[in-house]
Amino acid sequence: MxxxxxxxxxxxxxxxxxxxxxxxxxxxxxxxxxxxxxxxxxxxxxxxxxxxxxxxxxxxxxxxxxxxxxxxxxxxxxxxxxxxxxxxxxxxxxxxxxxxxxxxxxxxxxxxxxxxxxxxxxxxxAAVFIIDPVYTLPLLAAVLYASCQGLTRRAMQLLTLALLFGAAYLGFGLAGRMAAEQRFQAALDQQGLVASEVRAVPIAFNSLVWRVLAKTPDGDYYEGISSGFDRRAPEMQRLPRNLELAKVLADQPLHARLRWFTDDWLRYDQIGDALVVTDLRMGIPGNYTFRFTMAHRDGQGRWRVDVPSMWQGAGPGSMFNGDDLVLIWRRIVDQQPPLPLAAWTDRYLGVSTAERGR
Incomplete structure (x- = not known):
C-alpha cells in the first residue's frame, strides 16, 4: 500500500x-x-x-x-x-x-x-485498493494521539483498537472480494456462459464495489462491475485478449516474467504499428494502470521486439479521473444507470471498435 x-x-x-x-x-x-x-x-x-x-x-x-x-x-x-x-x-x-x-x-x-x-x-x-482511507485514517489518528499525549494507557488502547480494526477491515475486504466473484460466476452461469477463471479486484479507494474479470476457454475475457448492494446481475462486457499476438513475444524472457508476475492476466493489442501488452488487474475498464509497448512492425510489416516502454497515457495515475470516480462511487449503492463500460473501453484503450472485435 x-x-x-x-x-x-x-x-x-x-x-x-x-x-x-x-x-x-x-x-x-x-x-x-x-x-x-x-x-x-x-x-x-x-x-x-x-x-x-x-x-x-x-x-x-x-x-x-x-x-x-x-x-x-x-x-x-x-x-x-x-x-x-x-x-x-x-x-x-x-x-x-x-x-x-x-x-x-x-x-x-x-x-x-x-x-x-x-x-x-x-x-x-486483492482485498483492498492501494489507497484506502478507511484502513489508514484510524491508524493515523491513533498514532497522532500517541505522539501528542505520549504512550499513556489510553494511547496504547487506541493503538491496539486501530490495529484490530485494520485487521478486521482486511478480512471484510477478503469476504467482499469472494462474494463479488460468486455473484459474477452466478451471473455467468445464469446466461450459460463458461469461464475458466474468475477474480475480483478492488476499485477506487473502497472495498464495496469491485471490478470482476473472467477468462473464457477460447481466449477472451468478461469484465464487469459488482457491488454488495446489487439486486440485479452485474453489468459486463466480453472483450478479446488477442492471444495470437502473444506469439510475437513467445521467446522473450521479459514477456515470460510479466506473465508470471500477473498470473497471465494480460491482453495484447496492435495499436498502429505497436504491440501493446496490458496488465488487466489494475485500473478501471479500458483505463488500465500498466501498459507496455513491447514490439513494433517494421517497414516490411515484420514484427520487431523492442525493449519495453510504458505505453503513452499509462501509469499509476492514469485511473484517477474525477468524473469516472464519481460514477464509480455512486455505483456502490445504485446500479442504474450502469457504468459505461463500453464507452470507457473505447475512450481509453486506444483500440478501434473494429480492432476490439478481431
Missing amino acids: DSITQAVLGAALQGTVLGRIQGRRSLLYGAALATLPDLDVIIRYADPVSQMTYHRGFSHSLFVLTGLAWLLAWLVNTRWPGKGYTLPRLFLAFWLVLVTHPLLDAFTVYGTQLFWPLQTTPLSW
Missing part, C-alpha cells in the same frame, strides 16, 4: 510493543523501519517491465525480513544492554513492523513475492 499507511502501521506496532520503554520515539522508529522494504524502488532497471516485476521482491521476502529482524534485535540489545530490552521482545517488535509491510502489500492486487527467492507466483489477495 502507500507509504503513509505503511509508516503509521509500523508506528502503531512498535508503539504497542516497545512504547513503554521507548516512549514517543517508538512511533518514529517504527514508522522509519516500516518503510525500509520499499527502498527497493531506488534500484533502477533498464525497462518498466523489470521495474514492475522486481519491485516487492527480495526486500519483501518473509525470509529476508525475518533474518533482518533478528540482526536488528541483536544489535540493539548488544549496543544498549541496560535499557530494559529483552532480545525476544525486540525481535517481536522489529519482526512485526517489517513483515506486516509485505503482508499488507499482499492484500492489494499488485503482487508481492513473500517467499522470494522461491519463484512462486507473487501473492495478490
